[in-house]
Amino acid sequence: MAGSRAVELDVAGRAVRVSNPDKTYYPERGFTKLDVAQYYLAVADGVLRGLRDRPTTMQRFPDGVEGEFFYQKRAPKGLPDWLPTARIAFPSGRFADEICPTEPAAVLWAANLGCLTFHPWPVRRADTEHPDELRIDLDPQPGTDFADAVTVAHELRDLLAEHGLRGWPKTSGGRGVHVYVPIRPRWTFTEVRRAAIAVARALERRLPQLVTAAWWKEERGAKVFVDYNQMARDRTIASPYSLRARPRATVSTPLHWEELADVVPEDFDLRTVPPRFAELGDVHADMADHAFGLEPLLELADRQAADEGLGDLPYPPDHPKMPGEPARVQPSRARKH
Numbered sequence: 001m002a003g004s005r006a007v008e009l010d011v012a013g014r015a016v017r018v019s020n021p022d023k024t025y026y027p028e029r030g031f032t033k034l035d036v037a038q039y040y041l042a043v044a045d046g047v048l049r050g051l052r053d054r055p056t057t058m059q060r061f062p063d064g065v066e067g068e069f070f071y072q073k074r075a076p077k078g079l080p081d082w083l084p085t086a087r088i089a090f091p092s093g094r095f096a097d098e099i100c101p102t103e104p105a106a107v108l109w110a111a112n113l114g115c116l117t118f119h120p121w122p123v124r125r126a127d128t129e130h131p132d133e134l135r136i137d138l139d140p141q142p143g144t145d146f147a148d149a150v151t152v153a154h155e156l157r158d159l160l161a162e163h164g165l166r167g168w169p170k171t172s173g174g175r176g177v178h179v180y181v182p183i184r185p186r187w188t189f190t191e192v193r194r195a196a197i198a199v200a201r202a203l204e205r206r207l208p209q210l211v212t213a214a215w216w217k218e219e220r221g222a223k224v225f226v227d228y229n230q231m232a233r234d235r236t237i238a239s240p241y242s243l244r245a246r247p248r249a250t251v252s253t254p255l256h257w258e259e260l261a262d263v264v265p266e267d268f269d270l271r272t273v274p275p276r277f278a279e280l281g282d283v284h285a286d287m288a289d290h291a292f293g294l295e296p297l298l299e300l301a302d303r304q305a306a307d308e309g310l311g312d313l314p315y316p317p318d319h320p321k322m323p324g325e326p327a328r329v330q331p332s333r334a335r336k337h
Contacts, residue, residue: 007034009041014082014105018112025064025116028247031270033114036243040111042274043241044104046254046282047118050240051107054120055086055098055128057236062114065245071119075099080109086125090234091319100125116243117252119236122192123185130185131192132291135237136167136199137230138177141212143222149177150260152203152211152224157257159202163296168284171265173244173252178237180284184291187298190322193231195297197313200226201304215314216330229316240284241277243270254284 004022008015021034040047058072074096075085083106085097098121101107110118122131136156138149153169156179160167167179183192200213203226212223230237238244238252253268253276268276304310312324321328 009037009108011041011044011105011108012103014103016105016108016112018108023064025061025114026247026249026270027064027066029249029270031249033112035270036116037108037111039243039270039274040107041104043277044107046277046284047107047239047241048101048104049282049285049288051101051118051120053086053100053102053124053126055088055100055123055125056121056239057098057119058110058113058115059117059119059245060114061116061245065116065247065249069245072113072115073098076113080105083109084125086128088121088123088128091232116245118239118242120239121234121236122231127185129189130187131189131231132183132185134181134183134192134195134294134297135230136179136181136196137172137227137237138179139172139225139227140175141217141220141223141225144210144224146171146175146177146265148210148224149175152207152226153177153179153260154257155203155206155211156199159199159206163300165292165296166290168254168287169257169260170240170252170254170284171250171263171268173238173242173246173250173265173268175265177260178252180287181292182287182290183294187294189231189233191298192294193228194301194312195294196226196228196231198297198301198304200228201310202300213313218330218332228313232315232319234319235316240282241273254282256283 006017006019007021018037023033061069084100086100087097122133138152140149167181169179203211204213212220214220240254242252244250249270251268251273314328
């Protein structure tokens with residue numbers, strides 16, 4: 001039913017209209033557009049913590065999770081005057097003005113457009129060239145699962161602690177685990193990505209049977225891939241508390257480290273996360289109180305280069321060729337000399 005009458009929600013004192021509230025967005029669970037809006041209203045403070053002042057791409061599903069979707073980078077026409085934007089430069093050199101949420105109403109406004117998943121950049125609008133988050137994406141490959149990602153995450157926690165750093169873990173909403181390290185916005189995307197590569201290689205060395213930093217899928221095997229390219233410019237990760245386009249309406253959910261070994265991704269969905277949030281609040285709220293230096297990880301990268309001759313790794317295929325980048329060709333297709 002798509003023609004139902006619009007409803008108006010009060011979002012921290014600002015009225016936000018939800019059109020077609022009875023439209024089905026998650027058919028398997030029967031969740032509607034209004035259910036999605038009410039979910040985001042319930043966790044708005046947590047979502048906003050992950051989006052505040054960040055250029056944000058909207059992943060929109062105007063006909064629900066079984067319909068077509070698209071990534072909207074440029075702020076749409078009809079943008080409310082209270083929702084600011086920031087101009088960002090893509091690797092291609094092109095620019096876009098992306099929304100930068102600063103209040104809970106922005107989350108609900110986007111949800112009304114069919115945005116289920118928010119993809120914020122790791123920068124703030126005041127400085128779009130220097131990331132303030134190191135995001136480490138632990139991505140289980142075929143033959144591995146969430147439990148394997150959790151094992152790697154705990155090793156990552158130890159590795160970070162040895163370098164004077166702290167991470168905050170969340171589910172991806174799928175089989176993976178994301179770990180965020182808040183950093184001072186002093187380093188470029190290239191430098192932060194280099195730190196992510198150093199972490200990936202260190203984890204690969206510690207857990208060689210379980211971890212891979214190999215960019216080419218044919219080389220990864222049944223391991224957890226540490227996706228260092230999530231720190232390349234214009235690569236983003238689903239925000240904390242974002243719904244995912246999965247039949248069960250799972251949520252990318254912030255966790256305490258102590259919880260990680262005892263949960264499965266399906267524990268956290270549109271229905272279960274709001275009461276958890278009401279009870280515990282945003283369990284990553286204290287991230288805002290920290291900002292670490294990347295020096296220890298960049299020194300690790302220097303040692304890997306000096307001792308083992310390890311340089312850069314390939315960028316994503318749509319990224320311009322970068323200085324020092326190795327050949328961007330699948331090993332099986334590389335010409336043998």
